[in-house]
Amino acid sequence: MSFVTTSKTLSILLLEPIPSTSHHVWAENLIKGLLREGHHVHITSIHETKIEGKLAQNLTYAVFDDVMKTYEESEDYNPSEWEQYSVFYMGYFTYQWGINACEAMTKTKAAKELLEMIKNVEFDVIVQDITLTQCFYGLWEIAKGKPPIVGYIPFGPAPWLKDFIGGPSYPTVRPYTHAAIAKPVDLWQRTWNTLYYIMDDLIRHYYFLPAVQRLAEKYVGHAIRPLYEIEKDSINIVLINSHPAFDSGIPLPPNTLEIAGLNAQPIKSIVDEVVVTYPENVRVFLDGATNGALVISLGTNVKWKSIGLDKVKTVILALSKLKQRILWKLDIDVPFEVPDNLMTMKWIMQKEVLSHKNVRAIWTHGGLLSTQEAIWKGIPVIVMPFFMDQKSNAQILVAKGVGIYLDVKTLSTQTILHAVEEIFYNESYTKNMKQLSSEFRDRQILPLDLAIWSIEYTVRHPNGTLVTPLKFQSRIQQNLIDVYVFLFFNIIIILLTIFFAIKILIYFYYNHIYIRHLNFSKANSRKSR
Numbered sequence: 001m002s003f004v005t006t007s008k009t010l011s012i013l014l015l016e017p018i019p020s021t022s023h024h025v026w027a028e029n030l031i032k033g034l035l036r037e038g039h040h041v042h043i044t045s046i047h048e049t050k051i052e053g054k055l056a057q058n059l060t061y062a063v064f065d066d067v068m069k070t071y072e073e074s075e076d077y078n079p080s081e082w083e084q085y086s087v088f089y090m091g092y093f094t095y096q097w098g099i100n101a102c103e104a105m106t107k108t109k110a111a112k113e114l115l116e117m118i119k120n121v122e123f124d125v126i127v128q129d130i131t132l133t134q135c136f137y138g139l140w141e142i143a144k145g146k147p148p149i150v151g152y153i154p155f156g157p158a159p160w161l162k163d164f165i166g167g168p169s170y171p172t173v174r175p176y177t178h179a180a181i182a183k184p185v186d187l188w189q190r191t192w193n194t195l196y197y198i199m200d201d202l203i204r205h206y207y208f209l210p211a212v213q214r215l216a217e218k219y220v221g222h223a224i225r226p227l228y229e230i231e232k233d234s235i236n237i238v239l240i241n242s243h244p245a246f247d248s249g250i251p252l253p254p255n256t257l258e259i260a261g262l263n264a265q266p267i268k269s270i271v272d273e274v275v276v277t278y279p280e281n282v283r284v285f286l287d288g289a290t291n292g293a294l295v296i297s298l299g300t301n302v303k304w305k306s307i308g309l310d311k312v313k314t315v316i317l318a319l320s321k322l323k324q325r326i327l328w329k330l331d332i333d334v335p336f337e338v339p340d341n342l343m344t345m346k347w348i349m350q351k352e353v354l355s356h357k358n359v360r361a362i363w364t365h366g367g368l369l370s371t372q373e374a375i376w377k378g379i380p381v382i383v384m385p386f387f388m389d390q391k392s393n394a395q396i397l398v399a400k401g402v403g404i405y406l407d408v409k410t411l412s413t414q415t416i417l418h419a420v421e422e423i424f425y426n427e428s429y430t431k432n433m434k435q436l437s438s439e440f441r442d443r444q445i446l447p448l449d450l451a452i453w454s455i456e457y458t459v460r461h462p463n464g465t466l467v468t469p470l471k472f473q474s475r476i477q478q479n480l481i482d483v484y485v486f487l488f489f490n491i492i493i494i495l496l497t498i499f500f501a502i503k504i505l506i507y508f509y510y511n512h513i514y515i516r517h518l519n520f521s522k523a524n525s526r527k528s529r
Contacts, residue, residue, distance in 0.1 A: 009038050010459055013118070013147075015128040016045040017136045019067050019101050021300035021437045023129055026154040026157075026241070026263045028324050033267070033448045034455070035059060042123075044114050046105075064111040070104065080306040082387035083408060090178040090387065091200050095208040098132030102212050106135055106219040115220065118143045124459045130164065130235070131155045135212040137230045138220035148462040150229075150455050152239040156368045156389055157247055158262075159200045164231060164238050166470030167478060170250045171197040180391035182399040183248055194315040232471060236458045239451055241368060245439040246375060246396065253468035257454055259447035261440060263369050264351055264376035268449070282327065285343050286353070289325035292360035292424060297348055297430070299367040303330045311411055316342065318416035324360070324424065328354060354379050361423045363406070366390035371397065378437035380429035382419045384408050401432040469473050 012034060016027050024047045035042050035055050043049055046068050051059055083483055084091060105111055122145040128136065130151035149367040159177055162169050175181045176196035184193040209227050224230070236255065243260035249315060252258070266516055286293050296315075298304070304312055312334055319326050320339035331345040338344065350370065353359060355378040364370045366385040368521040371393050374381050381403040397403030404419045423429050445453070457466075476482050 009040065010456065012039055012041045012455070013123040013126045014041055015126065015136060016043065017064070017133040018129050018131050020047050021047065021068065021130070022367060023154045025300070026369055027129065029263050029267070029448060030218045030451055033452050037452060044110055062113060064105045064108045064110045067104055067108065073360045073459065077308050079302045080408070081387050085387065087176065087178045087196055088199055091196065092203055094132070094388065095203050098208060099211045102133050102135035102215045105133065106215055111219070114139070120144060123147045125150060125455055127152065127455060132156065134209065134217060134227050134231065135216040137227050138216040138224050140230060140234050141224050142220060148236045148458045149234045150237045150239065150458050151235045154369065156239050157240055157242045159197055161240065161317055163228065164235055165253050165256045166468050166473065167251070167253065169197050173248045173250055174354060175392045176200070177389050177392065180395055182392070183393040200261070200517070221276040236462065237454045237466065239454060243440055245436060246371070253470065255464070255466035255468065257450055261372050261376050262447040262451055264373040265446055265448060277352050282343070282353070285325060285327065286356045286358050289358040290352050291323040293325045293356070293358045294361050294363060294420060295348070295350070295353055295359055296363040297350055297370065298384070299370055303331045307408065309334070311408070314411060314413060315416060320412040321417060322420060324420070336373050344395040366394040366397070368393060375433070375437050375440050378434045379417045380423050380433045382406055382423055400436060402429055402436055422526050
């Protein structure tokens, strides 16, 4: 399918102001796509952007100094413990994490340089991760030339999405981010899911946004409009990491585009582009997996170090009993013997590894990006969730018959062997995943192409022609509450009018007709005597 692209080389500012390695990995695919189109891209990110060769000619970047290192080394950074948090507390914790991230990043040298640059350098468009760091909205207010804004959320259909696009949250359809349900189906689940959304909305508007408002004003050096007004008025297009094949589909306005799979789709490289793939020893190891291979990767946040050596030893003992080969992303050096069928690495190029013909399954944490990569490749999953959307994703995978749930609290040799043998020898998981993969990949436009088009479209039409009027209506107007109240009172007035009219008629009949008739009858009766 062909579509209009811009002939103009754009100057793009891409901001990744959130301390998440997985968000950065996701964004790199978008960055490479923009560079392949010949655009100039300046990035301010939490990680160095590892793009080399011809593709890097139009790329400049800055890094929020040591933010990720500081986070990962802090005492509070322990995702394996977050698994124990309640849904309500996890909602609060997520927003508090965003406040802490804002406070840390706005103090960095890169943030100060960004502040000066945006005042003096005019960009055609600002593309920004708008997941949780709204303190950088102040940059939009002072940017030279007031460029249009494209926001993206690698996190998926976040509960606060409605604040960006207008309309309701659809709690009857989409599970709350931290809730361990695939879809709210009965009254009990829908009630709790609605309460979660209400709680999230209250925390965002009455705790989170006021806190980051103060940080945003401190960062830019003066008062700015309320952040909820800025995001409502400024964002032209929102790119969300969802797709109805996996996430429950909801009505979306024209300026909200689903680009799930952007991190997973195969990309055709340009001439002289440096293409990085997994090492030769990994290829040899997987080539020799005649009984199939299992990949173990718990993403970028969950560390086996925090899970504990006892659990690691249990996993190794279980894996040693398998005929399959296992490639394991393991962040620690283990002080005991590793079996021959197991290869450990500190980092795995997951998308590339999942493309190997002998890889038959992946043991993952249920993070959205890993989940989408597995779906795109048609690889069934063993899912061991910890926090945020991982629990919900795990339940969706199990409900669709493409994954097996593994509980880290009850992890044992028996549970591991059962999960691996079930996923390898029960063909229904692979069959179901192949079907889901086909539905997920069948698009009019590939997700990366759609994302690039949306950015170029925003520059061509900066007046927000795709934005729905819902975005500028109050919640009372959006949900027709004022109309319902108006109709209710009108119905009451009509009913009362009818009631009093009947009452008056009855009164008139009784006093002027019935009583007169009664008196007349009595008079006639006396005369007859």
